[in-house]
Amino acid sequence: MIYFALLSIILLIVVDLFFRISESSIESSSKNSVVIEGEYVLNRLSYDIHRFDSTSGDILLAPLDAGDTTPWLVMNIGGINYTYTSGSISTGEPSIVFGDLGVVSDRLTSNSVVDSDLTFTHIGNPGGKPTIKINFTLESTTPSRDGSFESKDFESVFSIR
Secondary structure (H helix, E strand, C coil), X not given: CHHHHHHHHHHHHHHHHHHHHHHHHHHHHHHHHHHHHHHHHHHHHHHHHHHCCHHHCCEEEECCCCCCEECEEEEEECCEXXXXXXXXXXXXXXXXXXXXXXXXXXXXXXXXXXXXXXXXEEECCCCCXXXXXXXXXXXXXXXXXXXXXXXXXXXXXXXXX
């Protein structure tokens, strides 16, 4: 009888430990997905912005003038329009999307996050190269242990050569 009681106590402790570890893992993955996806979006934007070369005829279409802020970024690079904006694809959840001439060809965020407040600001100085400031917020769709959703603001500035 004593062995049965000890075995029950040990089993109860192991099961409780297992549940605590799995809850921590879910919360950790929710935080990581927000950071990982935000960094991916910034890296993709950086790639296209750094490919932009005004000396070879590339054109910044939106935001057009210094000081303008828009919810989309449109660049013509090598004769192809590259558009970044916030949109909804199939799930209805807002996500950052990338496309050519208004046709969504690539979703940059997954179903595990939703975006909000995506803005592109054209920063410039007289006679200087245009600079683009990017702001957006990503929020996890998986709640943490306390029921809240992980949210992170991203801001970066890229200069066009």
